Amino acid sequence: MTEMLTATGGPALPQSRRVVTAIPGPKSQALMARRKAAVADGVGGTMPVFVEHAGGGVVVDVDGNSFIDLASGIAVTTVGISEPRVVSAVQEQAAAFTHTCFMVVPYAGYVEVCEALNRLTPGTHAKKTALFNSGAEAVENAVKVARRHTRRQAVVVFEHAYHGRTNLTMALTAKNAPYKDGFGPFAPEVYRVQTSYPFRDGKDGATAAREALLKIEKEIGATNVAAILIEPIMGEGGFIVPAPGFLPALREFCDANGIVFIADEVQTGIARTGAWFACEHEGVVPDLITIAKGVAGGLPLSAVTGRAEIMDGIHTSGLGGTYGGNPLACAAALAVIETIEADGLLGRATEIEALLRGRLVGIAGEAGGRIADIRGRGAMIAIELVKPGTTEPDPQAVSAVVAHCHANGVLVITAGTYGNVLRFLPPLSISDELLNEAMDILGEGFATLR
Numbered sequence: 001m002t003e004m005l006t007a008t009g010g011p012a013l014p015q016s017r018r019v020v021t022a023i024p025g026p027k028s029q030a031l032m033a034r035r036k037a038a039v040a041d042g043v044g045g046t047m048p049v050f051v052e053h054a055g056g057g058v059v060v061d062v063d064g065n066s067f068i069d070l071a072s073g074i075a076v077t078t079v080g081i082s083e084p085r086v087v088s089a090v091q092e093q094a095a096a097f098t099h100t101c102f103m104v105v106p107y108a109g110y111v112e113v114c115e116a117l118n119r120l121t122p123g124t125h126a127k128k129t130a131l132f133n134s135g136a137e138a139v140e141n142a143v144k145v146a147r148r149h150t151r152r153q154a155v156v157v158f159e160h161a162y163h164g165r166t167n168l169t170m171a172l173t174a175k176n177a178p179y180k181d182g183f184g185p186f187a188p189e190v191y192r193v194q195t196s197y198p199f200r201d202g203k204d205g206a207t208a209a210r211e212a213l214l215k216i217e218k219e220i221g222a223t224n225v226a227a228i229l230i231e232p233i234m235g236e237g238g239f240i241v242p243a244p245g246f247l248p249a250l251r252e253f254c255d256a257n258g259i260v261f262i263a264d265e266v267q268t269g270i271a272r273t274g275a276w277f278a279c280e281h282e283g284v285v286p287d288l289i290t291i292a293k294g295v296a297g298g299l300p301l302s303a304v305t306g307r308a309e310i311m312d313g314i315h316t317s318g319l320g321g322t323y324g325g326n327p328l329a330c331a332a333a334l335a336v337i338e339t340i341e342a343d344g345l346l347g348r349a350t351e352i353e354a355l356l357r358g359r360l361v362g363i364a365g366e367a368g369g370r371i372a373d374i375r376g377r378g379a380m381i382a383i384e385l386v387k388p389g390t391t392e393p394d395p396q397a398v399s400a401v402v403a404h405c406h407a408n409g410v411l412v413i414t415a416g417t418y419g420n421v422l423r424f425l426p427p428l429s430i431s432d433e434l435l436n437e438a439m440d441i442l443g444e445g446f447a448t449l450r
């Protein structure tokens, strides 16, 4: 067991899995009843337990059960929940000032976050950044910037894409239920083309790109396209890593046709894949990058970073928002970036990939052909489940394995257009011991299916 330290240097949460009640325990059950009465049903839920403390690689519930965290609050607490540097930075900032609105009285933290993101994003060109609150808000603003710059309207998105839940980002998102069902009309001038999904399309990157680009040329017209918007690894869509060459071919097409290439790195960015940004694995330099989730250790912050001449195409006050780049969130982001650099977390993400892949190959070997694909990069790894001997998605098997994990103190979440993907997004602060223990429980979960 590794001891964690709190911001004040004292001992914190024991890093161990512990199940001391049925899941959910009595205190969580009481809170679930109050939730049911008070919280709108439309707000989804994965776990029926309520958190009391969390940090390192564990989440401890109000009944004293300690779960191994393989979710990081959906790829947000990459440096760990309540990482000590983040906690003290936020505490100090809260005591100094909580808010002035950057557009009313500016503060250095906002500028420092922009400087850091300009430095860390791919490419040596001049860059500028604007800060917002959520991933969806960053995507909306990136589209605004691209349309203003190109004076064009069409936005190209991909099958299996997820970009958020606001009106424009619902239109950009592929999957109907639960994200879009009954919520139309959706924003116009959004066009969807096929992505590269090696497990299901069996195509190399160049072929998949040629087909997608032909569709863009024939059905939209390259000169009408403001932006091509893509997640370098599809997140909610099931951690789909495009075949090598797919992203570079899109990048080339954008260059040849004056189209803004936007990488939505909301889930893949900020060390998650073992690089600061997932585009780097393919040597692709986007014109604009959207950043959120992992950037501020759990505080709400998002950003659009991109070519200075494109970002500056927007008139004064064309970008902004009351809370965008809130001082607490900026203080947290600076502490996150410092932590990743000081603790060598890019390398840690790569180590986690090796551990998870090794264990998952072993589990797949014993799972009777149910695990058809193991994919992802860094600490962003998923398995796709099918009915043995087919490529037919098996969401029921996913549900059964997830239920086993939850009942036994392992917090896992799902993904995928077909609901048949189990995804692993551990915090980079988790120990190898906890990861191995979680994989033991996962293996047991597959054994229950036989």
Ligand SMILES: *Cc1c(COP(=O)(O)O)cnc(C)c1O
Pocket (backbone or CB within 6 Å): 133, 134, 135, 136, 137, 139, 162, 163, 164, 165, 231, 235, 236, 264, 265, 266, 267, 268, 292, 293
């Ligand atoms: C989560 C996510 C979003 C939306 O972010 P919110 O903060 O939930 O609005 C957008 N794009 C990608 C790739 C995401 O994973």
